[in-house]
Amino acid sequence: MAALAAQPDPETLAGLYRQMLLIRRFEETVYYLFLEGEIPGTLHQYQGQEAVAVGICDVLEPTDWITSTHRPHGHALAKGVTPRAAMAELFGKSTGCCAGKGGSMHLGDPSVGMLPAIAIVGGGNTVVTGLGLAFALRRSEQVAVCFFGEGASNEGAFHEGMNFAAVRRLPIVFVCENNLYGASTRFDAVSALVDVAGRAAAYGIPGRVVDGMDVLAVREAGASAVARARAGEGPTLLECKTYRFVGHSRSDARGYRAAEEEAAWRERDPIPRLRAILGVETAEGLEAEVEATIADAVEFARASPDADPQEALTDVLA
Amino acid sequence: MAALAAQPDPETLAGLYRQMLLIRRFEETVYYLFLEGEIPGTLHQYQGQEAVAVGICDVLEPTDWITSTHRPHGHALAKGVTPRAAMAELFGKSTGCCAGKGGSMHLGDPSVGMLPAIAIVGGGNTVVTGLGLAFALRRSEQVAVCFFGEGASNEGAFHEGMNFAAVRRLPIVFVCENNLYGASTRFDAVSALVDVAGRAAAYGIPGRVVDGMDVLAVREAGASAVARARAGEGPTLLECKTYRFVGHSRSDARGYRAAEEEAAWRERDPIPRLRAILGVETAEGLEAEVEATIADAVEFARASPDADPQEALTDVLA
Amino acid sequence: MSSPEPSRRLTIGEALREAIAEEMRRDESVFLIGEDIGIEGGFGGAFGVYLGLPEEFGHDRIVNTPISEKVIAGAAVGAAALGMRPIADMQYADFLFECMDELVNQAAKLRYMSGGKISVPLVMRAPVGATNRGAQHGQSPESYFVHVPGLKVVCVSDAYHAKGLLKSAVRDDNPVLFFEHKLLYGSKGREQAGGLDLTAEVPSEEYLVPIGKAVVKRSGSDVTVVATHLALYRALAAAEELGTEHGIECEVIDPLTLLPLDVETVWSSLRRTGRLAIVHEDTLTGGWGAELAARAAEECLFDLEAPIKRIASLDVPMPSAPSLEDAVVPSVERIKTVIRQLRD
Amino acid sequence: MSSPEPSRRLTIGEALREAIAEEMRRDESVFLIGEDIGIEGGFGGAFGVYLGLPEEFGHDRIVNTPISEKVIAGAAVGAAALGMRPIADMQYADFLFECMDELVNQAAKLRYMSGGKISVPLVMRAPVGATNRGAQHGQSPESYFVHVPGLKVVCVSDAYHAKGLLKSAVRDDNPVLFFEHKLLYGSKGREQAGGLDLTAEVPSEEYLVPIGKAVVKRSGSDVTVVATHLALYRALAAAEELGTEHGIECEVIDPLTLLPLDVETVWSSLRRTGRLAIVHEDTLTGGWGAELAARAAEECLFDLEAPIKRIASLDVPMPSAPSLEDAVVPSVERIKTVIRQLRD
Numbered sequence A, B: 001m002a003a004l005a006a007q008p009d010p011e012t013l014a015g016l017y018r019q020m021l022l023i024r025r026f027e028e029t030v031y032y033l034f035l036e037g038e039i040p041g042t043l044h045q046y047q048g049q050e051a052v053a054v055g056i057c058d059v060l061e062p063t064d065w066i067t068s069t070h071r072p073h074g075h076a077l078a079k080g081v082t083p084r085a086a087m088a089e090l091f092g093k094s095t096g097c098c099a100g101k102g103g104s105m106h107l108g109d110p111s112v113g114m115l116p117a118i119a120i121v122g123g124g125n126t127v128v129t130g131l132g133l134a135f136a137l138r139r140s141e142q143v144a145v146c147f148f149g150e151g152a153s154n155e156g157a158f159h160e161g162m163n164f165a166a167v168r169r170l171p172i173v174f175v176c177e178n179n180l181y182g183a184s185t186r187f188d189a190v191s192a193l194v195d196v197a198g199r200a201a202a203y204g205i206p207g208r209v210v211d212g213m214d215v216l217a218v219r220e221a222g223a224s225a226v227a228r229a230r231a232g233e234g235p236t237l238l239e240c241k242t243y244r245f246v247g248h249s250r251s252d253a254r255g256y257r258a259a260e261e262e263a264a265w266r267e268r269d270p271i272p273r274l275r276a277i278l279g280v281e282t283a284e285g286l287e288a289e290v291e292a293t294i295a296d297a298v299e300f301a302r303a304s305p306d307a308d309p310q311e312a313l314t315d316v317l318a
Numbered sequence C, D: 001m002s003s004p005e006p007s008r009r010l011t012i013g014e015a016l017r018e019a020i021a022e023e024m025r026r027d028e029s030v031f032l033i034g035e036d037i038g039i040e041g042g043f044g045g046a047f048g049v050y051l052g053l054p055e056e057f058g059h060d061r062i063v064n065t066p067i068s069e070k071v072i073a074g075a076a077v078g079a080a081a082l083g084m085r086p087i088a089d090m091q092y093a094d095f096l097f098e099c100m101d102e103l104v105n106q107a108a109k110l111r112y113m114s115g116g117k118i119s120v121p122l123v124m125r126a127p128v129g130a131t132n133r134g135a136q137h138g139q140s141p142e143s144y145f146v147h148v149p150g151l152k153v154v155c156v157s158d159a160y161h162a163k164g165l166l167k168s169a170v171r172d173d174n175p176v177l178f179f180e181h182k183l184l185y186g187s188k189g190r191e192q193a194g195g196l197d198l199t200a201e202v203p204s205e206e207y208l209v210p211i212g213k214a215v216v217k218r219s220g221s222d223v224t225v226v227a228t229h230l231a232l233y234r235a236l237a238a239a240e241e242l243g244t245e246h247g248i249e250c251e252v253i254d255p256l257t258l259l260p261l262d263v264e265t266v267w268s269s270l271r272r273t274g275r276l277a278i279v280h281e282d283t284l285t286g287g288w289g290a291e292l293a294a295r296a297a298e299e300c301l302f303d304l305e306a307p308i309k310r311i312a313s314l315d316v317p318m319p320s321a322p323s324l325e326d327a328v329v330p331s332v333e334r335i336k337t338v339i340r341q342l343r344d
Ligand SMILES: Cc1ncc(C[n+]2csc(CCOP(=O)(O)OP(=O)(O)O)c2C)c(N)n1
Pocket: A070, A071, A119, A120, A121, A122, A148, A149, A150, A151, A152, A153, A179, A181, A182, A183, A248, C035, C067, C069, C091, C095, C098
């Protein structure tokens, strides 16, 4: 797939808007359901970062694969996990995409090209090289995308994965979502380099800083990185500067960051930004569509049976 | 300690020559003793790389510390482990620097500022940050040096250690001995970057390529990096380009590298190079001295008792 | 020392905080290292144990790290080798696998490799337990470390022992893996732990609890039950019900230290009861219960009147759905059923 | 199939090489990944097992990696999740701790986390055993993996079973940890292994050996001895001497697979002998022998006429000096002494 023009056609724009909104409403809804006690465990949410998952996944083929993190809801929906299967998984129902065994931190579905999300920070950064290696060995044209946070770039796994992918020119795009914080820790407190993209040079591959709050910018950068990978020219590191509008996890009061900082980033919310381009009418149509989809997903999850205790013992070994 | 002039005084030159020669003769002797069956296990030897350990350790204080690798003989002797204690350790004798419990791959002695060498590739790269952290917390002026190979720079430990040392400006000098090969694997086959020093930029610290076959060049680079660390300005990555004249370990036939390459590097042997500067007379005096020291060490090791089997159960817990 | 002040009831979280603060006051060489600790407006560590400490001790001695477990453990090893006393923090015990080399190959072996010339006095704290977070945030991996010569392994289940043992761990000259159960911190109220009272009497005066000593939590003459962490409370609940419903009196022992294991306390009970049940949330096969059972089968075989039973999490990765997790971890019901078999 | 060709005597190293070559010929999805494999003029892996394979299979399917254990294991997991069948290589089992997360948290759990939608058919080969190289190159860490639900663990001790089990491991849809003993490869002649004949009869026709099945190496009616790797040969030597010197007839069993463990074969022997001794080079406390003993103490308690004995490496890091190493690993003498106690 060649690099795209800055302004895609209306259908594409509508699709991007629908997907970002789907993620936003999904997250708002599950947060509410969590507080209501309908969803167990904890949640690492994606509000604010929608442009990254949506912009990247829009330029992927269904046969391409992604790896994800402890914050996978957005990646899962963007790659095609159905809202029903994702919602049911959060509920711990047997109809969830992982049959209730994975939960919020492990959403995934091989049928849409997504491994169960890996909640070990940096975990996907080595595993993704195996996806790329499989594609290379099979001489397929598939591409693998590794989503990870800026905090993960301080893990040894980041280093080993980048180096190996680079030296073997594997068809991989490393997408770093730099939302400034790893849990409560600012990146500039744990790295002397402010741009993760600057680390690409250590592996002799291109690194690029992208406005992660602009879905069109992400999509364009993603398209050329994916094209490069498909052409066998090797991996690219894309650093998308973004921000999570909510807490790190469900219980986070966000005392470690300033209200002004949050407000400034909310100003750059990717959804209104695209809505302005799209026009009110189209937008409202899509919004109604999304509301219905989410409502249906919640209904589906509620109506589904709890995972059967008997199933606890299955799926350990193949 | 401030940076040095290129040409040190005669005593210093003599000391550098003595130390390099001591290591060379030590290695040649233990190789022979190994073939004779007097030394058990295996050996990872240092011939050819002497200028690195000697040049760096010459600018360290006795109170400074080093970490080492599976190839520690040169580092140990350069930092001040006695030839007797090192030789006895290789023999598995109770008088060895580790009481026979460590062996060739774990030479060390806290009394001279050397941790037992860590034979896990990259192992020292995280542990050394603890040495630097201890110095920083105690506000001491001590410095820690981490010796490691270019192969280790592909380990996650390299990345985590460099990043942490850099962001906390720890008093550490990372000395990479790039001898072109990790076991049988050429570095250019496992890294897209040929200079390990190029990775320093990923951590916002200085990285410098040094002629590792020139003890004076190593010493000067080491002096300024050590001075920088002592001044609280943080870590430096020095990459010393060098070559091991012998096999990776005792059993290595070196079929993976060309005789021409070996010959070219032997041309650059750091010992004759310094001998030329030093003059034959001084050199011959030092050579006799070294022969005697090695002979004494071998005698000592032979005369020492085997480690007592009863001792196998001690030193597990403090 | 002045007249003893009254003791207070503290949660494990509060007790650990006190232990850390006291040891940091006592010994300059004690410092903290980990992720998200000592951040202004932060969490005070994954379970709030460090809240308030930066105010007293400043940021030098509370080392907030990148997300680099190898550095957390490796730096702790290096600093400890120089005589510092790091208290390292792993946000979840599941992440210990990221620094297994530093713990197993470095921390546990450096002293021996050096011929006894150095010691590695570090503490690594790690929360265990299943809380509907799935396979990578719900493990109780303490048993892996019971297999490592050169380490000590502690599991705490109440505030009194938590404080005294953490202080002893800090003063111990060896690497100590210190495991705490997420549902027992008391930070999030009792309902999480099924209505348990998560506070215990803690003296106001300083005290230590020795590493390597088990405690009898309930005495009984019929069955010896050894359990840790949340499973201990389930075992105690089962014991009460078995007593009232079936007249089976269980003696319940909290080993507190898994390595070295205080078998004497267990044997002296076992010699009276002739029956042994072991309960832990770590998975069954290769769990620490196997070691205790194996030692009983060697050292007390002829005291045994019934097969040794182990009640543990099923041999599966931890599922996230409550309906599945409840089926995997040892429940009061499962404990009761198995112990009743011991009496048939 | 044509008339059977005569079988040959092969070393374990040769048998493993044959197994790998046959599986690579049979299945395009099989590939090799590790350090120093497939290098022109190189070692063919730390113990030469891969020598000659690049010539037949080329370099694409023999992936030489940087010194990056996390990538070796992580890439194997990712490729396996897509249906490839990686045979990953760890130069020494001691280095498995560098990729413990990829093995324990990823390889073993991904299938379960996915609700059974993916499988992870990888093989990780790792050499174990003490060879005067000290604490970080002499471990036998197989027991750590026996504690991991989702893995299989194999230990081979002769060429016949090594070949058949490696082929089965490659075809198995689960992650298999495949442990080999350095002194049994046969690459360096017999003296290293104390004069053992390191070759065995290997059929020329293709065959598989099932994972999860133990073999009886020597039959006897007095004591059941379960042992692996080099310790198996020491147990067999001890058995011979005990027979001739003391009339004690040991039945010696090689479990071959530690997870899942074939207890039936052990129990059927134990029910006859009433006595059980377990021998392994991995350290004692928390070793796999504990699990076997614990199961015996639950499932066969009333068949036991004597305490269950475990003979293992002492609970210390492995020392390098021969005089110390010999005192740490299980010796024929130590095995004999302990087994004789079983008969007193
Ligand atoms: C190996 C590991 N260490 C620590 C954690 C705990 N943890 C979960 S998320 C997180 C922060 C991750 O930051 P980043 O990579 O920037 O991703 P973000 O949460 O910002 O999306 C941490 C420390 C973990 N899950 N895995």
